[in-house]
Structure formats: C-alpha cells, structure tokens
Amino acid sequence: MIVKNVTLLGHKDHGKSTLIGQMLIQTKTVTQDRINEAKKISENLGRPFEPGFILDSFSEERENAMTIDTTRAELTYKGLAFEFIDVPGHEELIKNMISGASYAEFAVLLVSAAPEEGIRDQTKRHLFLARMLGIKKLIVAVNKMDMIKYDQEAFNGITADLSSFIRNIGFDEGNATFVPISAYSGDNILEKSANMQWYTGRTLLDALYDSAESAESNVNPSLRVLVQGKSFDSENGIMGKVLCGEVKVGTRVVALPESRNYTVKEIVSQGEQVQSAHAGDNVDLEFDGKVDEEVRGSVVADETGAPSPSDEIIGKLFVTKRFNGNTLIKANGNEMRCKINIEQVIDPTTGNAIKDSKPEELQAAIANIKLEKKAVFEKSEKVPELGRFLVYSDNEFAGIGIVE
Amino acid sequence: MIMQELKKLENKSVFIIREAKLNFKNIAALWSMGKDSTTMLSLARKAFKGKVPFPVIHIDNGIDFPETYEFREELTKKWNLDTIVLKSKIKSEMSGFACCGENKTVALKKFMNDNGIDGLIVSIRRDEHGIRAKERYVSPRNEKFEWNYKDQPAELWNNYSSKLDKKGHVRIHPLLDWNEIDIWNYVKAEKVPMNPLYFSRNGYRYRSLGCTHCTVALKSEAKNIDDIIKELETTSAEERSGRQQDKEKEYVMEKLRALGYM
Numbered sequence: 021m022i023v024k025n026v027t028l029l030g031h032k033d034h035g036k037s038t039l040i041g042q043m044l045i046q047t048k049t050v051t052q053d054r055i056n057e058a059k060k061i062s063e064n065l066g067r068p069f070e071p072g073f074i075l076d077s078f079s080e081e082r083e084n085a086m087t088i089d090t091t092r093a094e095l096t097y098k099g100l101a102f103e104f105i106d107v108p109g110h111e112e113l114i115k116n117m118i119s120g121a122s123y124a125e126f127a128v129l130l131v132s133a134a135p136e137e138g139i140r141d142q143t144k145r146h147l148f149l150a151r152m153l154g155i156k157k158l159i160v161a162v163n164k165m166d167m168i169k170y171d172q173e174a175f176n177g178i179t180a181d182l183s184s185f186i187r188n189i190g191f192d193e194g195n196a197t198f199v200p201i202s203a204y205s206g207d208n209i210l211e212k213s214a215n216m217q218w219y220t221g222r223t224l225l226d227a228l229y230d231s232a233e234s235a236e237s238n239v240n241p242s243l244r245v246l247v248q249g250k251s252f253d254s255e256n257g258i259m260g261k262v263l264c265g266e267v268k269v270g271t272r273v274v275a276l277p278e279s280r281n282y283t284v285k286e287i288v289s290q291g292e293q294v295q296s297a298h299a300g301d302n303v304d305l306e307f308d309g310k311v312d313e314e315v316r317g318s319v320v321a322d323e324t325g326a327p328s329p330s331d332e333i334i335g336k337l338f339v340t341k342r343f344n345g346n347t348l349i350k351a352n353g354n355e356m357r358c359k360i361n362i363e364q365v366i367d368p369t370t371g372n373a374i375k376d377s378k379p380e381e382l383q384a385a386i387a388n389i390k391l392e393k394k395a396v397f398e399k400s401e402k403v404p405e406l407g408r409f410l411v412y413s414d415n416e417f418a419g420i421g422i423v424e
Numbered sequence: 425m426i427m428q429e430l431k432k433l434e435n436k437s438v439f440i441i442r443e444a445k446l447n448f449k450n451i452a453a454l455w456s457m458g459k460d461s462t463t464m465l466s467l468a469r470k471a472f473k474g475k476v477p478f479p480v481i482h483i484d485n486g487i488d489f490p491e492t493y494e495f496r497e498e499l500t501k502k503w504n505l506d507t508i509v510l511k512s513k514i515k516s517e518m519s520g521f522a523c524c525g526e527n528k529t530v531a532l533k534k535f536m537n538d539n540g541i542d543g544l545i546v547s548i549r550r551d552e553h554g555i556r557a558k559e560r561y562v563s564p565r566n567e568k569f570e571w572n573y574k575d576q577p578a579e580l581w582n583n584y585s586s587k588l589d590k591k592g593h594v595r596i597h598p599l600l601d602w603n604e605i606d607i608w609n610y611v612k613a614e615k616v617p618m619n620p621l622y623f624s625r626n627g628y629r630y631r632s633l634g635c636t637h638c639t640v641a642l643k644s645e646a647k648n649i650d651d652i653i654k655e656l657e658t659t660s661a662e663e664r665s666g667r668q669q670d671k672e673k674e675y676v677m678e679k680l681r682a683l684g685y686m
Contacts, residue, residue, distance in 0.1 A: 022428055022429055022432060023429060023432075051660050051661065051662055053660075053662045054554075054662070074554075075554065075557075076554075077553075077554025077555050077557065078555070078558065078573065088573075088574060089558050089573065089576055090558070091554070091558050092550055092551075092557055093557070094551070101429075115566065115578045116576065116578075118578060118580060119578050119579045119580050122580035122581060123580075128578060184428070192582055232534075245580075248439075248443060249442075249446035252472065253473070254624075259446070261435075261439055284495050288473060290434065290438055290470040291469065291470040291471075291474060300435045301432075301435065302435060302438045302442065302471065304473065316446065317475055340578075350583050351581070351583070352582060352583075353443075353446075353447070353582075355586075405582065408581050410578060410580070410581070410583050417578040420580070420581075
C-alpha cells in the first residue's frame with residue numbers, strides 16, 4: 021500500500037491542526053492515551069478540548085494554540101493510507117510550511133467561513149505555493165460552518181471567489197473539490213452531516229479518496245540518475261539515485277555537466293547485483309572508464325536525448341527573505357554562487373505581475389539566474405527533481421525556485 | 425502491497441544514509457541494539473554494498489539487559505561492525521530525565537568532541553512521539569548539543585542541511601517516515617536479526633527497549649514476528665508506554681531533545 025501524502029494549507033486559525041486531530045479521532049487511528057493527553061492539556065490550559073493538540077506537541081504550540089513547525093500523522097481510510105502533513109499558517113513561519121508541503125501530492129486547503137475570517141492573503145499565498153510545489157489535486161474545505169448556522173450561501177460565495185483565483189494561477193479547476201465542514205464539531209469529515217442537507221457532494225475523506233484513486237502518475241521514460249558521489253571501492257563507479265527512466269547493463273550513457281561518455285558495466289541496486297534499475301532505486305553504477313573527482317550533483321542520462329548543461333536558467337521564485345547580491349542556489353547536492361536578475365515581480369495573492377523592481381518577502385518573481393558554473397537543470401514539469409532549487413542570501417534561506 | 429510501501433521507505437532511507445556519508449566528513453551512528461537502530465544498520469549495509477562505513481556507538485550505562493549485550497557482540501561479529509562502547513556512569517538515585525538526559529548525553533558529547541564527529545545517525549521515528557514528529561531528516565545541533573526547534577532549517581527537494589555553525593553537528597534521521605509496524609514488516613521481509621527481548625517469554629515482552637531501570641515489559645503472548653505484527657494491528661496502547669522517562673511530565677521529551685537527548 022503506497023501512502024499518499026496530503027498537506028494541509030491555509031491561514032492561521034482556520035483549522036488545519038484541528039481538522040487532522042478530528043480525522044484521527046473519527047477514523048479511530050489515534051490511541052485513547054493520546055486523546056486523553058490532549059484533553060488533559062486542554063483542561064490545564066483552561067480551554068475546551070482541542071483536537072489539534074494531538075499534533076501540536078511543543079509547549080509553546082499548545083499554550084499559544086498555534087502550529088510552529090510541520091508534523092505528520094497517518095491514517096487509513098477505505099484501504100488507502102494517507103499521511104497528513106500539518107503546516108503552520110503564520111506568515112513568518114512560511115519556511116516551515118514550505119518544508120512540510122513540499123512532500124505532498126495532494127492538498128486540503130482550509131478556509132474559515134466564520135464572520136471576519138474568510139479568504140485571506142495567506143490562503144491565496146499557500147495556493148500559489150502549492151502550485152509551485154507541484155501539487156495537482158486540491159480539496160478546499162470550507163470550515164467553521166457551525167459558526168454561521170451551516171449557511172449555504174456563504175459556502176457558495178467562498179466557492180465562487182476562490183474558483184476564479186484557482187483558475188488564475190493555473191490550477192485545473194476540475195482538480196479542485198469544495199466541501200463544507202466543521203473540523204471542530206466533525207461535520208462532513210467521515211460522515212455526511214445532518215446539519216447540511218443542502219450539500220449533496222462527498223464528505224472530506226471521500227473526496228480525498230476519489231482524488232487519490234483518480235490521480236495518474238506521469239512516467240518519464242528518459243533516463244536520469246542523480247549522482248551523490250564517487251564509489252568507495254572503484255575508480256570507475258558512482259553512487260546515485262535513478263530519478264526517472266531505466267538504466268541497463270550495456271547502455272551508453274553520458275555524465276553531465278562534465279560530458280563524459282560511458283558504457284554501464286555493472287549495476288548494484290541496494291546491495292544486489294542487477295541487470296537494470298528503475299525510478300526510485302539507489303544504485304552503484306560501474307562504468308568502462310574513470311569518473312571525475314568532483315561528481316557530486318552530476319547527472320547521468322541516455323546518450324540520446326540528454327539535457328544540455330547551462331550556466332543560465334529562467335526560474336519562478338517565491339521569496340521568503342529579501343535578498344541582496346550575495347546569493348547562491350542549492351539543488352541536488354550542488355551549491356552554486358549566482359546572480360539573480362529579476363525580470364518581473366508577481367503578487368502571489370493575485371497571480372498578477374506588479375511594477376516593483378525587486379521582490380519583497382512573500383512575493384514571487386520571474387528571474388534570469390546566472391550560475392558560476394554549468395549545471396544540469398530541466399523544466400520542472402518534465403523532470404521535477406532537476407527543475408527546482410533553493411535560494412540562499414548571505415547564507416540564509418531566502419526562497420525557492422522552479423525552472424519554467 | 426506491503427512490499428511496495430516498504431520498498432519506498434527503504435529507498436528513501438538508503439538515499440538519506442548515503443547523503444549523510446557523502447555530505448559530511450566524519451559520521452557515526454547510535455546503536456542501542458533495539459529494533460529501529462538495528463534496522464537502520466541493515467539499511468546502511470544495503471547502501472554501501474554490505475559494509476557499514478561508519479562507527480556505531482553504544483552508550484552503555486552498565487544496566488542494559490544481558491540479552492542486549494549478547495546481541496551486540498553477536499551482530500558486531502556477524503556484520504563486521506566498528507562498534508564503540510561508551511561507558512556512562514549511573515547513580516542509583518537517578519531515573520528518567522536525569523539518567524537519560526545527563527548521563528548518556530555527557531558521554532556522547534565527549535566522544536563526539538574528541539573525535540570530531542560532524543554527523544550522528546539517530547534512528548528515531550515520527551510515530552513514536554509528537555516531539556519526534558517535528559524533526560527534520562537532517563537537523564543541526566549547536567556546540568552545546570542544543571536543538572533550536574523554534575528555528576529549524578528549510579528542508580525540501582532532497583536538499584538537507586549542510587551548513588554548520590563551527591562546533592556544532594547534525595543529527596541524521598533516516599527512519600523518520602517509518603511506523604512501528606513497518607519496522608516489523610521489514611524485519612520479517614529482510615530477516616533482520618533481532619534482540620530476543622522483543623519476543624514473549626512467560627507472558628511478557630518488551631515493545632520498546634531502554635535500560636533495565638526504566639523499561640517495563642508488557643503483557644503479551646507474541647512469540648514471533650508474525651504475532652507481533654498481529655498484536656500491533658489491534659493494540660490501542662502507545663509504543664513507549666513501558667518507558668518511564670516519557671511519563672514524568674508532559675514536556676519531558678521536548679526538554680530532553682532540546683538538550684541533546686536522542
């Protein structure tokens with residue numbers, strides 16, 4: 021059973037941790053010990069039972085009722101295993117949100133329907149980031165319906181407003197499902213809520229189940245092996261991971277960016293000698309010639325259809341910290357100094373270009389990036405692992421980028 | 425079905441163990457002779473053609489179970505491990521926080537400083553404890569071994585922390601994604617040797633192993649791996665319910681981890 025990773029998204033206090041806690045309780049996943057612990061802590065803090073405390077484990081998180089860092093919890097529903105990734109909703113913790121959400125294929129976006137809450141900038145920012153992180157299927161959970169007397173019109177209003185934004189940032193609208201819920205009282209999570217007879221769609225867990233069932237995985241047939249380092253026991257060998265395609269004994273390959281051509285003589289995959297290895301496998305490849313001393317971060321590809329190494333890339337950035345001239349990017353074991361030339365600044369809460377010349381914190385941009393040396397990058401939609409990078413400024417994390 | 429998920433877990437763990445070895449100068453691993461760290465060693469053997477290329481450390485306070493010491497000697501020989509035993513002192517009045525925190529950490533600090541260890545593999549899993557679920561795969565610790573959990577590094581897209589403040593080190597957690605039951609399914613599939621204390625004798629077995637002072641055996645009839653897997657599928661008790669240190673206070677694990685405990 022392959023576990024599906026689902027990230028929660030949304031503005032702070034719109035109910036991400038509460039929803040995961042509630043799902044764990046309703047599906048009887050979590051032990052009574054942990055529920056009791058969360059009850060006791062809620063009591064000690066003088067507040068009603070908070071299901072989110074099953075996940076929020078730091079003392080500061082509980083005392084302030086906020087998620088500081090990402091965490092995970094697994095449950096099984098109708099034979100499918102889901103791992104839910106909780107992320108903080110606060111703007112200043114976006115680095116932690118990105119770290120957590122980057123592992124997900126699916127997302128549940130929480131929007132509170134409570135008065136004075138609704139769609140916020142952070143709601144949209146998280147959606148914009150979800151798109152950059154490669155999430156394709158989305159459930160929008162319109163939460164806190166119990167606080168507005170389960171009002172259908174409010175639900176329809178949020179659905180209409182958010183649908184146009186979702187279209188605008190390039191999500192396929194057919195891949196977004198809207199479900200009215202109450203994470204706190206448990207409406208429409210596991211069972212259809214009697215409080216919302218007007219809603220004829222799926223419950224949250226059924227909507228997720230459908231998304232997971234219908235998700236098709238794109239299989240790229242081209243061979244790409246990410247090189248982690250030289251073999252310990254051979255001049256002619258590398259250690260690496262097959263990102264996509266298949267590598268076979270006897271195949272002609274090229275190592276890039278150094279452009280050395282080899283024939284694959286021997287493949288060891290996780291300790292066993294094999295004739296071929298596939299996407300996801302860790303391999304030791306033995307070639308018919310010496311490999312360079314500095315091979316970490318190189319890519320081994322088929323001789324035909326190999327990517328062209330370049331010292332220049334066009335990327336879409338999301339900025340978490342305003343950066344200066346002293347920038348470097350990190351990708352797949354490479355760390356390279358670079359010069360980032362901003363071509364266009366984008367407001368992630370609208371998806372539209374704005375006139376600024378430099379992106380501020382929490383803004384996005386299209387940039388031309390000059391690298392100190394040649395490296396292998398490909399478009400993120402073609403080979404995701406080779407189409408994304410982290411940006412650092414003065415040795416501090418400053419944002420993420422994808423190659424477009 | 426199970427095999428597919430185990431393969432995915434194995435792939436990711438092997439990748440992280442290789443990254444640890446190739447990205448840091450001088451790594452070591454903690455080995456308690458428990459199921460998780462023994463499984464990690466089995467994965468390390470897969471990562472490096474059958475040979476574990478780093479020292480494995482047992483922090484020995486002298487009060488582990490006799491079976492545990494025997495198992496250490498057996499597997500060290502069988503897998504040709506570079507096993508290093510660090511003696512830590514124990515005072516009889518110590519328990520829980522003081523024992524696990526102070527005693528073990530002091531011995532480990534000294535060893536790591538003396539040997540310039542910059543990366544330490546620790547076989548924790550997210551499902552063990554809410555605090556452990558908050559960890560990164562590669563997590564920096566400062567010179568005092570402290571974990572700054574309020575400001576953890578960004579970690580995504582196969583980019584793990586590599587930037588160190590001069591005298592600190594990183595903790596590497598290759599088993600973070602595994603559940604308790606995954607471990608047992610893997611032990612079964614790969615025939616990973618196991619400490620006999622996990623199997624029921626006279627109606628009791630250990631589900632989580634610490635030293636003799638703070639580990640309590642649980643009522644169980646599970647005499648083999650299949651029995652254990654069946655038991656885990658139906659139990660409602662927490663894995664670490666037999667461990668004293670987790671119970672002293674609500675946030676004791678947070679405090680221990682912030683101070684450098686494994």
